[in-house]
Amino acid sequence: MRVLGIITSYRRLGNTEILVKEALLEAQKLGAEVHAIRLPKLTVKVCKACYHCFYEECKLGDDVDWVFEEIAKSDAVVLGTPTYILSVPGILKMVMDRVLSLFPKAERFRRKPAALIVTAGLRGWEGFAVPMASLFLLIQGFRIIDRLVAYATGPGEILMDEEVIGRAREMGAKIIRALKGEKILPKTEENECPICGSRALEIRGDVARCPICDLTGKIEISNGRIRIKFPEDPYEHSKWTEEEWREHFEWLKWTVQEYFRKRSQIEQLRAKYASFDPFISPTKSRE
Numbered sequence: 001m002r003v004l005g006i007i008t009s010y011r012r013l014g015n016t017e018i019l020v021k022e023a024l025l026e027a028q029k030l031g032a033e034v035h036a037i038r039l040p041k042l043t044v045k046v047c048k049a050c051y052h053c054f055y056e057e058c059k060l061g062d063d064v065d066w067v068f069e070e071i072a073k074s075d076a077v078v079l080g081t082p083t084y085i086l087s088v089p090g091i092l093k094m095v096m097d098r099v100l101s102l103f104p105k106a107e108r109f110r111r112k113p114a115a116l117i118v119t120a121g122l123r124g125w126e127g128f129a130v131p132m133a134s135l136f137l138l139i140q141g142f143r144i145i146d147r148l149v150a151y152a153t154g155p156g157e158i159l160m161d162e163e164v165i166g167r168a169r170e171m172g173a174k175i176i177r178a179l180k181g182e183k184i185l186p187k188t189e190e191n192e193c194p195i196c197g198s199r200a201l202e203i204r205g206d207v208a209r210c211p212i213c214d215l216t217g218k219i220e221i222s223n224g225r226i227r228i229k230f231p232e233d234p235y236e237h238s239k240w241t242e243e244e245w246r247e248h249f250e251w252l253k254w255t256v257q258e259y260f261r262k263r264s265q266i267e268q269l270r271a272k273y274a275s276f277d278p279f280i281s282p283t284k285s286r287e
């Protein structure tokens with residue numbers, strides 16, 4: 001049993017690192033081999049949208065392929081991230097954008113257990129951090145078995161909250177139980193997406209739809225109270241199935257073919273914009 005912690009905070013011994021380590025220590029105690037990666041310490045380049053990775057290995061040559069290999073080698077993942085400006089730190093999004101390189105490798109659609117820890121400074125200021133961090137796991141096919149949102153500001157301040165430390169420890173134990181075959185679902189609050197935890201749902205007639213998971217639930221109103229009834233087996237009704245992964249990749253490849261079919265026409269239309277260069281840059285300004 002190999003459990004990998006992924007930490008998106010640069011802070012050494014910050015709140016996220018401590019909670020992920022607490023979960024990993026428990027998993028280790030229960031027999032797992034544990035490792036951790038701190039994403040901001042790695043070289044991560046921006047996706048150039050060249051789609052080269054659909055056909056051959058990504059050409060950027062940074063540490064992201066290594067991250068995906070380490071994830072592939074692991075049986076479970078504990079992702080820990082702070083909230084930055086109502087969402088996740090950019091480093092997680094940068095790695096997430098590189099996930100297109102996994103699409104040709106259907107075996108990388110994992111269906112393995114994952115747990116999520118989100119830290120934030122202030123309750124109610126988590127914004128989209130939980131669903132955005134969940135997305136990193138879901139798009140790789142992970143099944144989220146537990147999630148924890150913890151509040152602290154200064155580095156390590158989370159240690160003053162024994163209850164939350166206990167929850168992180170419990171998360172480590174849950175990961176091991178899931179690895180031993182137990183079906184575990186995260187505790188979900190009323191009217192949030194049972195998969196990614198999003199509370200931002202689209203209302204369409206008598207259903208509510210999670211824009212991340214493409215999961216719909218029926219809206220029921222009783223005594224002036226709204227209740228969204230999501231399916232019992234939410235993953236099967238969401239976009240996080242292997243079939244959807246394959247279909248989406250086929251669609252992506254089709255868009256590339258379509259582009260080449262229309263390319264000469266597009267090139268003619270592009271000419272107007274190629275001759276117009278309004279860009280400024282720090283080097284140009286210094287000249």
Ligand SMILES: Cc1cc2nc3c(=O)[nH]c(=O)nc-3n(C[C@H](O)[C@H](O)[C@H](O)COP(=O)(O)O)c2cc1C
Pocket residue numbers: 009010011013014015016017082083084085086087119120121122123125126127151152153154155156
């Ligand atoms: C750039 C930046 C942006 C932040 N934005 C938010 C925010 O939008 N909402 C919030 O609740 N906390 C926010 N925080 C606070 C952190 O999420 C919080 O302090 C967290 O515990 C830090 O975890 P760490 O110690 O692992 O880095 C922000 C912190 C930083 C540095």
